[in-house]
Amino acid sequence: MPGGLPAALEAGLAQARQIADAVLFEGYVLYPYRASAAKNRLRWQFGVLVPPSYGADSGEHSHQRTECLIEPRHGSLLAVELRFLRARRRTVQRALDDGGYETVPELALADRVVLPWDEGMEERIALLVPVAGLTRDGGAVHRFRLPARREEEPLDEAGVRAGRLLCAREEVSGVIRLSARELPGPYGALRLTAVVENTGAWDPWDGASRESALPHSLVSAHLLLALDRGVFLSSADPPRWAAGAVAECRNEHTWPVLAGADGRGDVLLSSPIILEDHPRIAPESPGALYDATEIDEILALRTAALTDREKREARGTDARAGAVIDLADSLPPEVLERLHGAVRELRAAPAASASPASGAPEQPWWDPGADREVDPGRDRVLIDGHPVGAGSRVLLKPGRRRTDAQDLFLHGCTGLVEAVLHDVDGSVHLAVTVEGDPGADLWRLQGRFRYFQPDEVAPVEAS
Structure with a gap:
């Protein structure tokens, strides 16, 4: 976006992107983080928008629709970020003595075992539109097209060419449609509609399988919406006057929740998985583990216990899987102890606390709420x-x-x-x-x- 976002919008989106990143990679690669594991052979279950030619008969969807209520102020701007993963299909080839290459199911190197795999490349389509313009006929329509790309990555070991990776990204195209309609009554609220569609003209000449459709799909697709002046109304807990209008909102294949910092309503995340308003990343979590419904302690301990061969294969599967292996191997005991369990306060802690000079503990052992x-x-x-x-x-x-x-x-x-x-x-x-x-x-x-x-x-x- 030329010139970037206005400061107010960028500040509102900054914290929400942490949650959006967790949504983007939900279930990206599952323990034991190896391409050869059976549960990593059917991937990407959330927010997959397939090409229309595949979705018609597969039961999967080529669009998602978000409807919510907003209370904009005069001259409000709406920032829209469509975020998704684009599959980059990887073929492994081994170097031959004559200078050529042959495709192989795996290539063992000293530090990793490289396997064929679909990497998820982050993509973002960003818009900034005046809210007032969305109430006019047709609203705003933005079409996008990401061209196909072919890349080659060498695999060297001890200065000698051991093989290469052939990486392919297929063309992906789609459209974002935005519109708004005034609600009757004195509140000045609007019903905002945002539709994302995969419009790719993919011809499944090699058979309409999910495997062949994924490179042409928008994976883990979700929207971040932000207002520079105004608020979104909660779909889960709307004010009483708006409850009826919220109930009439039609959301398809997505779940809108408030995601503004400190309980504010200026940012909304339309997620392919069900979340509560103002979701947060657990402060005890040491890093992304990518496994859907992850339990950090169990995953960290089991990952650290993998064999050297299994860890080498995980590192060769995906850079993010390799980062999980390195994280599990480097966690100090105090971090693992923190993962064992956390008690959230049952009541607000009192404003006053004991002075260190008094020798009294700041938090009595029997009550995390420090109820004096x-x-x-x-x-x-x-x-x-x-x-x-x-x-x-x-x-x-x-x-x-x-x-x-x-x-x-x-x-x-x-x-x-x-x-x-x-x-x-x-x-x-x-x-x-x-x-x-x-x-x-x-x-x-x-x-x-x-x-x-x-x-x-x-x-x-x-x-």
Whole structure:
């Protein structure tokens, strides 16, 4: 786009592109990240817009349609980014002694094993249009065409030509249609429609298979829309006055969500996968793993455990797969520990925090929310008129309503209260170690206790 985007639009799109990149590569290459793996032989399941000549009989789609409500201000500009992957089909050839080449199913090099593969090349079609012009007849129509390309990449080892890659990108063409219609009422809202179509005139002379259609397709296609002045209305949680109009929006093969920074409504992501408004990348994630519905810890550990041969094949499959191998091999223990689990705050942390000079911890160990009104080591609960807390001796009398049958064997035993705990539902629980248990010190050291409710114990002083 000549001159680039206005600063307001570029700032709004910057954070949304992080989420859009995750959408773009969702399921791009699956563990174990090798082209030879069975689950990597049927690729690209999200947002694939195939040529019309293939989509008519295949059940796949050649278009996607986004409809949403916007509240633009006078003179608003709409930035549109169509983002997708374009397949670059790779053929592997081995160098012959006579200077020629022959096509082979794989080529083993010292650091990698190179295999045939479809690489995903990022493409972007960017538009900037006045919102006012979209309400006129026909709105805005932008056609695009990406020509075919042929490339050759040498494969050298120790300064000697070992082979080459022949890489081919086929022609891809399409159209973006934008229009808007005023809604009745005093709010000044518009119904914005954005349609993306694959218009490629591909002739499937070699058979209408998905394999042959993919190089002519828009893969992982999605839209980023941004307003420099104005907001998009949430399709999932619209204001009451707009609920009826939102329900009438027709979205086909895409899912529009708000993606503006800090909960703002100036950016919308129309995604081929279902997301919530304002999706975020988990801060614990060390990097892209590309595996659909990934669980970072499991993938990182299993990837690090691949054999050297498997890692060499992954590196030869795709540069992004190789980056995953390198990432898994380099993760320090503290990062893996962080991947093991994260607790999001159950309540907002108080504004004031302890001063480091006071020696008090800034975040008590028992509550990630640092609720200073709760202290398991000092709290007391009144039982039979006696305050019971950490250090109190109690008589255990679990009732039959308990689901843990082993607790019934403790009926009549005495225990020592270690802490008084409050859960998010407001219930009170006593953490107890059983007196006379030879493993009590070990349980205490590990923070493992038996838990009883106040009506299941009696203060020893009152028994």
